Every structure is written in structure tokens, then in C-alpha cells.
Amino acid sequence: MKQIALSSILVLAMAGSALAQASDGPPADAAPGACFARIVTSQAVERVTERVIDTKARVEVRTIPAQFETVQERVLIREGTTVYKSVPAVFKTVAEEIEIEPGLTKTVMKQVLVEPARVIEDVIEPQYDVIEVQKLIAPAREERIEIPATYKTVERDIARGGTAAWVPILCEDNASPSKIAEIQTALTEAGHPIEIDGKFGPQTFAAMKAFQLEQGLPVGVLTVSTVERLGVSPT
Numbered sequence: 001m002k003q004i005a006l007s008s009i010l011v012l013a014m015a016g017s018a019l020a021q022a023s024d025g026p027p028a029d030a031a032p033g034a035c036f037a038r039i040v041t042s043q044a045v046e047r048v049t050e051r052v053i054d055t056k057a058r059v060e061v062r063t064i065p066a067q068f069e070t071v072q073e074r075v076l077i078r079e080g081t082t083v084y085k086s087v088p089a090v091f092k093t094v095a096e097e098i099e100i101e102p103g104l105t106k107t108v109m110k111q112v113l114v115e116p117a118r119v120i121e122d123v124i125e126p127q128y129d130v131i132e133v134q135k136l137i138a139p140a141r142e143e144r145i146e147i148p149a150t151y152k153t154v155e156r157d158i159a160r161g162g163t164a165a166w167v168p169i170l171c172e173d174n175a176s177p178s179k180i181a182e183i184q185t186a187l188t189e190a191g192h193p194i195e196i197d198g199k200f201g202p203q204t205f206a207a208m209k210a211f212q213l214e215q216g217l218p219v220g221v222l223t224v225s226t227v228e229r230l231g232v233s234p235t
Contacts, residue, residue, distance in 0.1 A: 027166065035171040039218040040164045045157045057149040067138040072130050080126035090115035168224040170234055175200065175222070179232070183222075186230035187211055 030036065091111040100106050170179075177198030184196040184204055192207035200222070208226065212219045217226050227234045 030168075033171065033173075035169050036166045037169045037218075037221045037223065038164055039167050039221070039223075041218075047155055047157050049153055049155050051151050051153055054150045054152040058147050060145045060147055062143050062145055064141050064143050066136060066140040068134040069137050070132050071135045073133050074128050074130050076126060077129050078127040081124050083122040083124060085120050085122055087115075087118050087120055089113060089117040167218055170222045170224060170227055174235060180204070182232045183208075183227060183230060186232050190230065 090113075092114050093109050094112050095107050096110055097105045097107055180200050181196050181198040184194055184198075184207075187204070187207045188194055188196065190211055192210055194203045194207045208222060209219050211217075211230070212226055215226075215229055217223065217229065224234045
């Protein structure tokens with residue numbers, strides 16, 4: 001039944017002769033096997049305000065994405081070239097008087113060259129188009145950002161002065177399931193209803209502290225005075 005005593009309370013179970021050797025220990029005339037707890041009662045409680053860290057300072061690495069802009073770009077869709085063409089000669093038919101014999105002429109038709117054959121150049125200009133493209137203006141990068149610590153103000157109570165006394169408590173040997181069941185029954189009858197299961201669990205512990213506060217008894221450990229005030233024999 002180790003859950004009977006709070007971890008902040010010093011509990012001793014010794015023979016009377018051994019207890020007598022400690023100047024600040026339980027009474028020298030304590031019966032052999034008796035159990036005691038050192039109860040500290042503060043004379044005053046001072047509330048103080050403190051500034052404490054809420055979140056620690058840290059460094060975050062953030063990825064900054066690349067940046068682009070839309071620009072117009074002139075692109076070649078067909079190259080320029082030169083085409084050579086052959087132009088044939090141009091002729092025309094003309095009438096011509098020819099003398100057949102003296103005093104006698106005859107009109108005949110013949111082809112006369114007007115333009116000789118030639119080769120001409122036909123220059124085809126290149127063809128362009130304007131399109132929109134994404135242009136990189138800043139590459140992706142990592143950025144380290146230092147985030148400072150944040151603080152908050154909290155209040156806490158500090159005990160000042162006080163007294164300490166050794167009080168008898170219910171020994172583990174006496175805290176049998178049946179004894180705990182008696183205590184649970186007495187707490188229920190005293191106005192703190194709990195499950196009666198013979199186990200000193202959190203529910204029983206809370207009911208005990210509530211009863212001790214009502215009765216002005218030391219709070220936080222199952223003292224003999226608490227058991228007796230409940231009307232239960234500590235043995």
C-alpha cells in the first residue's frame with residue numbers, strides 16, 4: 001500500500017531504540033514498529049510572479065520557391081531562303097517583206113527575239129512568331145530563420161517559515177484491504193462517497209484529503225488521527 005504516503009512526505013517505520021538516536025526524528029519513546037510521517041506546516045504563503053520560457057528559441061529552415069515571370073519572345077518558325085527561277089526567252093512574230101525576184105516581193109512571218117532567256121532570284125524572307133514563355137528571375141533557395149524564445153508570466157505560491165512535526169501514520173502492515181475498506185466505508189458515511197474496493201487509489205486519496213481539510217487534520221497522508229476521527233481502529 002505504498003500509495004498511502006505522498007512522495008514529498010518522509011515516512012519512517014523503526015524500533016523505538018533506533019528512533020531515539022535521531023535528534024530530529026520521531027519521538028524517542030515510539031513503540032517498536034510504529035510508523036511516522038514528517039508533516040511540514042507553513043506559517044505563511046507568498047505568491048510570487050515569475051517570467052518563464054513558454055517556447056524555446058529555434059531555427060527554422062524554409063524553402064523559398066523559384067520565381068518566374070511571363071515574357072514575350074520572338075521565335076523563328078521558318079528560315080529565309082533564295083529561290084532561283086528560269087525565265088524563258090520571249091519572242092514575237094513579225095511580218096517581213098522579202099524580194100523573191102526583181103520587182104517581186106513576198107511577205108513572210110518570222111520570230112523575233114524580244115527578251116532573252118534569263119535566271120531570276122526570288123528571296124523568301126524568314127518568318128517569325130511571338131510567343132509567351134516563363135523566364136526564371138530567382139532560383140529556389142533555402143532560408144534559415146531564427147525564431148526567438150517566447151515568455152509568459154506565471155504565479156506560484158512559496159511557503160515561508162513554518163513548523164515540522166512527526167505524526168503517527170497507519171503502517172503498511174495495518175493497511176490491509178479489509179482495513180482500507182473500513183476507511184472507505186467511513187469516508188462514504190462522512191459525506192465523501194467512494195467505491196469500497198479495499199484499494200487505496202486516487203479516488204480514496206482525494207476523499208481522504210477532503211475529509212482532512214474539513215476536520216483541520218494534516219493533509220496528504222493517512223495519519224492515525226485521521227483513521228481515529230473516522231471512527232476506525234488503526235490496528
